Amino acid sequence: MRKIINLICSKSKLAHDLRFKFSFIRKTGYIPSFKNPKTFNEKINYRKNNHKNELFSICADKIKSKEYVAEKLSEDYIIENYYVGDNVTVEKIKEILADKGDLLLKANHNSGPVYLIDVNATDDEIKRKVDDVNNQLKKDYGKQLNEPWYSEIKPRVLVEKRLLPQAGETDIRDYKFHTFKQNDGSFKVVLQVDFERNDNYTRSFFDEELNWLPFHSDIAACIKTSIEKPKNYDEMLAAAKVLAEPFSYARVDFYNVDGAIYFGELTFAHGSGRGAFCHKVYDLWLGRLWQGDPSY
Known part of the structure; x- marks a missing residue:
């Protein structure tokens, strides 16, 4: 049955869109408005349907993005x-x-x-x-x-x-900076830290001062409510803002191994626009942080 549905959706945009909308409602618990977006997930879907920034494809390419980051920052950030x-x-x-x-x-x-x-x-x-x-x-x-x-x-x-994790950890920490450009040119940043991706996976959210934010996503449980400031954290935060500058919103991912910072990826549709949070209020809060035109 799933193969038949996949085949129909591959042939019909209407069927594809309907399936996605039902999936969105099932995951997030609310009926979306993709044409008049207010929540974070709604704005991601608006972007998917109205993307206009030519840098999206360059920066989403795992090969070309390394060249982009080396030019904007330094080759020191690039994994070999x-x-x-x-x-x-x-x-x-x-x-x-x-x-x-x-x-x-x-x-x-x-x-x-x-x-x-x-x-x-x-x-x-x-x-x-x-x-x-x-x-x-x-x-x-x-x-x-x-x-x-x-x-x-x-x-x-x-x-x-392959990057190796720090001593005492089984997997490398993934620092994902959700970076929202404000109307005055400044940035609001929500840091998502993924711990132990391959064993006892958990995820926590913090502000840029590393204060814990009391919400979680549907992907992984939130266990850690505090975090030690990583070595060269301020450099990592500044680098995320440099890479996010051309966009109204971007998720900028880094690894930090004992102070050595490595670029992971740039993402423009976190969770493909259906990443549920524990309550819609946090989806709305993140949507308010996203002040610019989602198309860019």
Whole structure:
């Protein structure tokens, strides 16, 4: 049945839009207004249907965005690329593993899945992950989720260095800066920190002064209500604002490993516009922070 529904939705924009709207209502608990948006999720969907910023496709491209960030900030923020190509083979991955060690394998034109491959991976595991990423290149992610800027990206394979977590942690922390440009040119920032993505995943929100914000999303539980200030946090915050400057809203992701800051990605449709919060009031609050035209 799901395959039939997917086929119908792939052929009919009306069916696709109806399915998305029902999914939105089921997840968020309210009927949206995408033409007169007020909440954060409504404004994301307005952007998806009315995007006008030419930088969306450049900055959403996991390869080109690194070049953009290196120019705007510094190459010091860039995670090393081991390989970029139109496809990848098991033999190539094994060659990189032998030469460089653990790696991350991903496509550049979507939001995953991203695969960690370590030096102890079996041939079967490598083949499964290589085959999946090569298959990802055949799919129009922008069309699937109605995020058209992804459709403008040439699909390619990216293999990059694996960053190791800090001592005492099993996974690297992901610092996601929701950055809202205000009408006076200043910024309001909500920091989302994802902890232990691959084991006991939790997510907490803070203001830019690292005061805990008492809400949570439907993706992960909120366990941590305080956080120590990371080394070079002020630099990371300033860098997020530099990268977000051309946009009314952008989510700027960084990793911070003992003070070394690395760019993760730029995202323009967080949760594809249906990321539910614990109550609509927080969706509305974030929507009010978003003062500029969502098209940009």
